[in-house]
Amino acid sequence: MREGEALAFTLPAVIPLLLFWLGPLVYIFYLSFTDWDFMSPEKEFVGWGNYTYLLGNPDFYQALRVTLLFGIGSVIPIMIGGLLLALLLNSKLRGSSIYRALIFSPWITPTVAVSIVWSWIFQPDVGYANYLLKLVGITGIGWLQDSQWALVAVLIVTLWKSIGWAMIFYLVALRNLPSDLLEAASIDGAGAWSKFRHITIPLISPTTFFLAVILTIQSLQAYDQINVMTQGGPAGSTRTLLYMYYQAAFEAFDVGQASAVAVLLILLCVVLSAGSFWLGRKMVHY
Numbered sequence: 001m002r003e004g005e006a007l008a009f010t011l012p013a014v015i016p017l018l019l020f021w022l023g024p025l026v027y028i029f030y031l032s033f034t035d036w037d038f039m040s041p042e043k044e045f046v047g048w049g050n051y052t053y054l055l056g057n058p059d060f061y062q063a064l065r066v067t068l069l070f071g072i073g074s075v076i077p078i079m080i081g082g083l084l085l086a087l088l089l090n091s092k093l094r095g096s097s098i099y100r101a102l103i104f105s106p107w108i109t110p111t112v113a114v115s116i117v118w119s120w121i122f123q124p125d126v127g128y129a130n131y132l133l134k135l136v137g138i139t140g141i142g143w144l145q146d147s148q149w150a151l152v153a154v155l156i157v158t159l160w161k162s163i164g165w166a167m168i169f170y171l172v173a174l175r176n177l178p179s180d181l182l183e184a185a186s187i188d189g190a191g192a193w194s195k196f197r198h199i200t201i202p203l204i205s206p207t208t209f210f211l212a213v214i215l216t217i218q219s220l221q222a223y224d225q226i227n228v229m230t231q232g233g234p235a236g237s238t239r240t241l242l243y244m245y246y247q248a249a250f251e252a253f254d255v256g257q258a259s260a261v262a263v264l265l266i267l268l269c270v271v272l273s274a275g276s277f278w279l280g281r282k283m284v285h286y
Contacts, residue, residue: 025266032259039253050260060261062236063244066151067268070240071219073155074162079211081159082166083204089167090174100171104164111161115228118157119144122229147237150230154238157225162218166211173207174200202285209280213273220269241265 032050034043054060085103089096106114121128122143130140143153177200185195223242226232232239232247239247241261249258 028259028262031255032263034256034259036255037253038255043256046256050256051264053257054260054264059236059239060244063239063241064268066236066238067220067240067242069151070155070158070222071216071272073151074158074219074222075212075215077155077159078162078166078215079208081163082211083170083208085163085167086170086174090171100164100167104168106161107165109161111224112228114161115157115225118153118160118225119229122153144230145234147234150234150238154225154229157229158219158222161225162215166215169207169211170204173204177203205284209276209284213276216272216276217269220265220272241268 031043033045033047035046035049036043089100093099124130124140124142124145127143129143133140141149143149181199182195185199190198220240221242222240223246226238226240226243227246230238232243242265245258245261245265248254248261
């Protein structure tokens with residue numbers, strides 16, 4: 001096949017990529033150097049002004065801090081919890097198929113609906129969360145109204161929704177482990193912990209790497225639960241960079257500043273992805 005013919009076959013995939021990904025990306029980068037409010041016929045070019053303003057704005061650094069805390073507080077527990085559940089359900093447990101379905105079901109439930117229900121659960125006066133705490137003698141928590149607990153509440157919802165999804169991937173990885181290798185280790189006298197550490201963990205590392213990358217990207221894109229439960233508050237305690245972008249674009253109508261936030265968020269995603277692939281080359285065993 002000649003090079004021109006091969007290029008023609010790739011056009012159906014390349015054209016949508018250019019129109020709906022690369023084109024808008026270049027346009028957002030251009031808008032980040034302008035001052036525009038969605039309605040003015042002209043866009044005023046301000047150079048690096050939007051970036052200078054953001055990098056000197058304490059709200060930006062608070063949003064960056066919340067974004068990183070949300071990423072760490074969601075990605076690591078989801079992966080650990082998913083692995084532990086997969087190990088439990090991979091054993092000969094009665095009714096394991098029912099448990100799998102129940103644990104996975106939150107993932108297929110719309111995030112908006114889940115967030116509304118959890119907002120009721122976290123109500124300080126009549127919510128079930130404080131009701132259960134009072135049963136064990138703990139004073140009720142403000143949850144979504146308390147800047148110290150609001151992010152924790154959002155993380156609880158995120159973990160509850162996503163942990164079953166990670167569990168399914170780990171279940172598949174565990175069931176694809178070579179049984180002869182595990183049997184050989186048992187014959188050599190290896191215990192359960194030794195087999196888990198030296199055989200299971202390395203062999204499921206591709207799944208761990210995949211989940212780490214996807215969950216990191218998802219944490220940077222988290223929006224629905226934050227918008228429904230806290231709207232970035234109280235006092236910006238749950239405002240991530242993505243939610244800061246939304247507020248700048250669709251509440252303040254400052255498209256230039258919102259585009260600058262989007263560009264910086266993309267750069268953060270690129271840096272985290274590059275770091276993940278660098279670690280993956282050193283720690284993932286194929």
